[in-house]
Amino acid sequence: MSTTEQPRLAVLISGRGSNLQAFIDACASGALPAQISLVISNNPDVAGLQRAERAGIPTTCINHRNYDSREAFDAALVNELHAHDVDLVILAGFMRILTPVLIEPYLGRLLNIHPSLLPKYPGLNTHQRALDAGDNEAGATVHFVTPELDGGPPIVQARVPVQPGDSADSLAARVAEQEHIIYPLAARWFVEGRLLLSGHRATLDDTPLPPTGVQYSPE
Numbered sequence: 001m002s003t004t005e006q007p008r009l010a011v012l013i014s015g016r017g018s019n020l021q022a023f024i025d026a027c028a029s030g031a032l033p034a035q036i037s038l039v040i041s042n043n044p045d046v047a048g049l050q051r052a053e054r055a056g057i058p059t060t061c062i063n064h065r066n067y068d069s070r071e072a073f074d075a076a077l078v079n080e081l082h083a084h085d086v087d088l089v090i091l092a093g094f095m096r097i098l099t100p101v102l103i104e105p106y107l108g109r110l111l112n113i114h115p116s117l118l119p120k121y122p123g124l125n126t127h128q129r130a131l132d133a134g135d136n137e138a139g140a141t142v143h144f145v146t147p148e149l150d151g152g153p154p155i156v157q158a159r160v161p162v163q164p165g166d167s168a169d170s171l172a173a174r175v176a177e178q179e180h181i182i183y184p185l186a187a188r189w190f191v192e193g194r195l196l197l198s199g200h201r202a203t204l205d206d207t208p209l210p211p212t213g214v215q216y217s218p219e
Contacts, residue, residue, distance in 0.1 A: 007087040007191040008037040012077070012094040017048025019092035019113060022180035023187070024055045032184045034191045038084045040077065042096055058084075064096060074102035081106070088190055090183070091145065103147055108197035110145040111190070113183045115175050117141060117157055117212070122150035127168040127175065137161050138171055140179045141213065142186040144197045153202040154213030155186045155195065182216050 009027075011020050020039065026032035039052035042064045052059045060080060067073040078101065081089060091112040103110065116126035118141040130138045139159040146152035158178035162171060189195035194205050202209045 007034040008085060009034050009088050009090055009187070010038040010040060010081055010084060010086040011036055011052075011090045011092050012040050012042075013046065013048040013092050014041060014043055014095040015046050015048060015093050017046070017051045017092065018176060019090075019179055019183055020048050021051055022184055023090065023092070024051065024057070026184035026188075028055075032188050032191070034088070034187065037086060038080070040080060042073075042094070048093075070097065070099045071101045074099050077102055078105055088187060090187065092183070097149060098145065100147055103145060107146070108144065109190075111142060111155070111183075111186060112145050112150075112152070113140055113142050113179055114150050115140050115172065115179070117159065118143060118150060118154055119212075125168075127171045130162065131166060131168060131171065135162055138175055140175050140182065142183055143213070144202055146200075153197065153200060153209070154211065155189075155202050155204075155209065156182045156214040156216050157212055158182045158216045178216070185216070 011023055013020055023036060027034055027036055036057050039049065039057050039059045041049050041061050044061045044063060049059045062076050062080065064073045087109065089106050089110045117139045121129045127138060137159050139157055141157045142155045144152040160174045160178060189204060196203050
């Protein structure tokens with residue numbers, strides 16, 4: 001922990017950093033009692049790095065193109081995370097498939113958000129896939145990261161209705177609004193000691209969560 005006794009977060013990004021901004025805002029308001037100690041991007045010159053710099057957060061770029069393997073890239077990430085004594089790692093639009101080199105040392109301290117109602121639609125193009133399937137709702141899922149792609153135990157989901165005439169972009173925009181709520185919420189549960197990875201299940205307040213996690217609804 002830091003000298004302020006606040007848990008230290010690292011946020012990993014690949015692009016504009018809209019979820020990163022949600023974390024910056026939540027930490028600044030006190031809604032998330034933690035500090036972002038580091039933002040890492042695998043791409044240089046992305047808008048997310050500029051967001052972090054404007055907020056006074058240390059940043060670094062570890063360009064995956066400079067490494068011969070996923071494992072070597074992940075080892076470089078681990079070294080940087082260890083150097084900053086990070087308590088929780090947040091994947092926020094980080095477009096890299098992680099290997100056990102990173103997952104194992106941070107198992108139970110590594111969160112991701114996926115823009116679908118997992119287990120539906122792991123992988124890419126989730127909004128178009130929901131539209132193509134004729135689904136009447138879509139959403140996002142915060143989950144613990146495990147070696148299975150988008151297969152870690154869900155923590156919390158937010159659902160949005162699919163509206164007539166929706167495109168993938170319009171649906172994505174409404175889902176993103178919910179992402180910015182539920183992702184800092186899940187991190188808050190973690191830093192408060194309420195959320196744990198226990199075996200293959202997520203537990204909240206010592207209670208195993210259902211297979212799709214908590215269903216978020218505004219209070």
